[in-house]
Amino acid sequence: LHGEKQLYASGYDAAAIERWAARIRAWSEGGEPADAARISPRPPRRRRARDVYVYFDNDAKVWAPFDAQRLAARLGLREATAKRLRRRASPRGSGCAKRPPSACAGARARGALRRRRAIACESVRLRVLHETRSRSIAGTFPAPAECEANVRTSAERRRFKLSIALAFCAAAPAAAGPLAIVDPGQGPVALADGAGTGASELSGLAWIPGTSEYLAVGDGAPLLHRLAIALDPATGAITSATTLGSLALALADGSALPASRDLEGVALAGAGSVLVADEGGMRIRAHALDSGRAFAEVGAASDPALAVFANRRTNLGWESLARAPDTGVTWTANEEALTVDGPSGAGANATLVRLQALGPDLAPLGQWAYRVSGGVVPGSVGNTNGGVSDLVALPGGALLVLERSAGLVSYPDLDFRNRIYSVDLAGATDVTGFASLVGGGFVEASKTLLWEGLFADDNFEGIALGPPLANGDRSLLLVSDDGAGFRQSVLALRLVPEPGSALLVLTGVVALAVRRGRA
Numbered sequence: 001l002h003g004e005k006q007l008y009a010s011g012y013d014a015a016a017i018e019r020w021a022a023r024i025r026a027w028s029e030g031g032e033p034a035d036a037a038r039i040s041p042r043p044p045r046r047r048r049a050r051d052v053y054v055y056f057d058n059d060a061k062v063w064a065p066f067d068a069q070r071l072a073a074r075l076g077l078r079e080a081t082a083k084r085l086r087r088r089a090s091p092r093g094s095g096c097a098k099r100p101p102s103a104c105a106g107a108r109a110r111g112a113l114r115r116r117r118a119i120a121c122e123s124v125r126l127r128v129l130h131e132t133r134s135r136s137i138a139g140t141f142p143a144p145a146e147c148e149a150n151v152r153t154s155a156e157r158r159r160f161k162l163s164i165a166l167a168f169c170a171a172a173p174a175a176a177g178p179l180a181i182v183d184p185g186q187g188p189v190a191l192a193d194g195a196g197t198g199a200s201e202l203s204g205l206a207w208i209p210g211t212s213e214y215l216a217v218g219d220g221a222p223l224l225h226r227l228a229i230a231l232d233p234a235t236g237a238i239t240s241a242t243t244l245g246s247l248a249l250a251l252a253d254g255s256a257l258p259a260s261r262d263l264e265g266v267a268l269a270g271a272g273s274v275l276v277a278d279e280g281g282m283r284i285r286a287h288a289l290d291s292g293r294a295f296a297e298v299g300a301a302s303d304p305a306l307a308v309f310a311n312r313r314t315n316l317g318w319e320s321l322a323r324a325p326d327t328g329v330t331w332t333a334n335e336e337a338l339t340v341d342g343p344s345g346a347g348a349n350a351t352l353v354r355l356q357a358l359g360p361d362l363a364p365l366g367q368w369a370y371r372v373s374g375g376v377v378p379g380s381v382g383n384t385n386g387g388v389s390d391l392v393a394l395p396g397g398a399l400l401v402l403e404r405s406a407g408l409v410s411y412p413d414l415d416f417r418n419r420i421y422s423v424d425l426a427g428a429t430d431v432t433g434f435a436s437l438v439g440g441g442f443v444e445a446s447k448t449l450l451w452e453g454l455f456a457d458d459n460f461e462g463i464a465l466g467p468p469l470a471n472g473d474r475s476l477l478l479v480s481d482d483g484a485g486f487r488q489s490v491l492a493l494r495l496v497p498e499p500g501s502a503l504l505v506l507t508g509v510v511a512l513a514v515r516r517g518r519a
Contacts, residue, residue, distance in 0.1 A: 001067070003058035011361055012070075020054070021074040033101065055150035066359035069146060073303070075361075087300040092231035110144075138146065153309060160455045179398065180420050180496045181476065186237045186460045188480065188489035190436045191227070194242035199225045201483040204266035204277065204321060204390065204459035213244065215456035216479060217263040217276055221255065224266070224274065224292065229245055233470040236494040249276065249285075249290045254293060257281075262342045264461070265321025265390060277321040282309060284318065284332060284362065305364035306356070306430050309337040320402075322391035328360035330401060333370065335387035341437040345405070350374030352437055354389050355399075355423070355445065362367060367432040368425055369444045377407025377417045378454060384408055390420075390463045392476070394495075399423045401447065402478070416455045418478070420463070420493075421447040451493065459486045469494065 001020065003010040023033040030047035038044070056064040056072065095422055120208040201219035207213065216225040223482070226244040231237065249257060262280030269275045272289045286296040300310040309317065312334055319335035336344045345351035351372045357365040372387055388404035393399055403419045429442035453460075458480040466475030475493040482488035486502075 001054065001056050001058055002366055003063075007058075008392050011058060012067045014070075017067070017070050017074055021071060021090045024052050024054060024071075024075060031048045037236050039490075060356075064359070066361050066363050066365075069359070069365075070361070070363045072226060074303075090310065090395045120465075128484055140150070148340055151322075168363070170267055179448075179450060182473070182494040183451065183453070184235045184237045184492060184494065188455065188487065188490055188491050189238045189241055191479070191488050191490055192242040195245050197223070197225060197243045197246040199223070199227075199243050199246065200488065201478045201481050202488060203481045204320075204461040205464040205477060205479045206266045206268050206274070207464045207466050207477070209325070210266065212467070214466075214477065215266055215268065215274060216462070217249075217266045219262055219264070219481065219483060222261055222263065223247065224276070224287070224289075227349060231466065231467075231469070231492065234467050236473065236475045236492050238490060239491050239494045245443065247289070249287055249292045250294065252294050252359065262315065265332065266462075267321045267323035269323060269330075270328070275321060275323060275330060277318045279315065279335070282312060282317045284321065284330070284358075286362070287363055296362065296481070298358065303364050306436065308338060308340065308354070309334060309356075309435045311340045313344055314336070316344065316385075316387065320388055320390040322393040322399075324395070324397065325392035326395045327397070329365065329393065330358040330360075331391045331393050332356050333388045335389065336372070336385065337437075344385065345372055345374075347382055348374045349383075349386070350377050351387055353446075354431065356436075364432065366430045368428045369431050369437055369442055369446050370447070371422065372403055373421075373449075374418060375405075377415050380407025380409050380415055383406055384414065389461045392463055392465050394465065399425075400425075400450070400463070402460070406459070412484075414459075414484075416459050417454070418453045418460050420451045420476075423447050429433060453479075453491075458489050458491070459483070460491060465495070472497065 001012070004012045023036070026033045027050050030049050032044060044283050054068075056065065056068045056071075059062055065217045119123070126315050134329070189200075191199075197217070199218065200219070200221075201221060202216045203227065204217040206215045212228055212230050214229055216227055217223070218225070218256055223246040227241065228244050229241045230239045236443045249263075251257060258281055260276050260280040263276055264279040265275075265277030266351045267275045267293060269286055273286050273295070274289055275284055275286055281295050281299070285294040287294050300306050300312075312318075316336040317334055318329070318332045320333050321332045323329070324331075333355045334353050336355060343349045344351050351374075353370050353372060355368045355370050357367070359365050370388070374386065376383055384406045386403065388401055389400040389404035390397060391400070396511070400424070401421045401423055403421065404416045406414045407417065409415050424441045424446045426446075427443055428445040429441050431437065434442065459482075460478040461481045462479040464477050464479075466477050468474055476493040478491040478493070480487060480489045480491075491494075
């Protein structure tokens with residue numbers, strides 16, 4: 001498949017994927033699609049079943065892997081694969097069903113290892129192959145020799161020996177240099193409303209590369225705000241911060257966003273578009289930067305892999321949003337645990353959330369359990385909430401998490417604690433398809449604390465990677481929500497060093513085959 005609209009350049013939308021899925025089903029069941037174009041006027045022989053091979057070579061970089069995944073999902077291959085992986089990962093014969101979870105840690109860890117190996121071997125099962133990049137991909141990430149042993153019969157070995165390529169391995173760990181965050185000591189800087197836009201309750205921030213400008217969204221009006229934040233290139237400190245203007249965001253038909261909307265995260269998506277996370281409606285929408293109109297969206301009902309997010313707690317859904325500038329992978333997370341995943345972040349709870357990765361077309365790639373650090377904010381009598389506030393996707397694949405806890409000092413006075421962690425998914429379990437995280441059976445993502453700050457009047461909810469500084473460090477900017485009488489401000493930090501290698505490498509299947517027994 002060479003591209004829906006432009007050869008070797010464009011992807012396939014949902015309608016096109018559905019058309020191809022219908023054609024493939026017809027062929028695989030021995031029939032013929034109604035719109036088939038044949039080279040001979042003679043009708044084909046009717047068969048009980050056929051093997052159908054589908055290769056995506058519509059580009060050499062970003063669309064093909066995710067188009068293949070979506071087609072696989074429409075054909076039910078992803079669900080069948082998940083069932084095989086769960087069976088393979090289960091600690092058989094260990095007696096875990098009758099023992100407390102703490103007694104099964106070793107068995108579960110071995111099960112997780114089997115599951116990771118099984119993921120790496122799915123090329124043997126699904127016969128995935130990227131026609132234009134198979135050599136370079138297979139050479140970089142060769143399938144383990146043990147994959148061949150997972151093919152159960154000699155007939156299968158003969159069938160699959162033709163090609164063994166990488167399969168979808170949503171989180172392949174790679175070495176990474178240490179990261180550190182340095183605070184220049186400036187403290188929060190007030191954001192001036194120089195353009196008179198009325199910008200308020202800002203909670204999402206994204207840098208416009210090559211400029212000193214940023215995009216921001218907030219809980220208040222459905223607006224995309226443009227900010228100018230100038231930095232000292234030597235220290236990374238803020239020299240000025242003001243609004244420049246705003247753009248009204250709307251649905252595809254130009255109508256207003258739902259009254260339930262709660263815009264919390266923003267990320268540049270390239271090609272004149274921006275992604276916005278709506279926590280109230282549990283949607284991520286792609287908006288055109290020239291008109292503000294939405295042209296695509298994804299939500300809990302968009303894909304079975306996202307259905308679990310329908311169990312969000314009120315006002316604790318998709319608070320965060322980040323997009324990797326080099327791969328186009330988008331990240332989001334629920335702010336606090338889903339109702340099916342355990343306790344919220346109130347009190348001193350260490351709530352458990354799900355990090356969700358989406359492809360450039362917003363199709364689900366993988367999902368990982370992340371434990372928010374608990375503990376009461378110093379000087380307070382107890383937390384009102386604590387969760388994931390925002391994310392940063394760094395070049396090379398590393399992921400940063402901004403945690404925010406609000407501690408009650410004396411009603412209604414709150415103090416805030418922000419912490420920034422680097423995340424490592426090496427060894428973590430992809431929990432896509434887990435109906436609940438209560439009871440374990442998976443490995444959580446690990447994390448390393450990089451920075452912590454305490455604030456009495458600044459509720460920092462958004463974070464963005466900014467421009468490079470003179471010494472090669474990268475700037476980090478935080479933005480605060482001024483709702484409930486707090487200050488609207490920005491805070492400058494420095495990321496040291498600029499990441500040059502990945503903590504996380506996302507790879508993908510780029511082709512697939514549907515197999516049926518021959519008549």
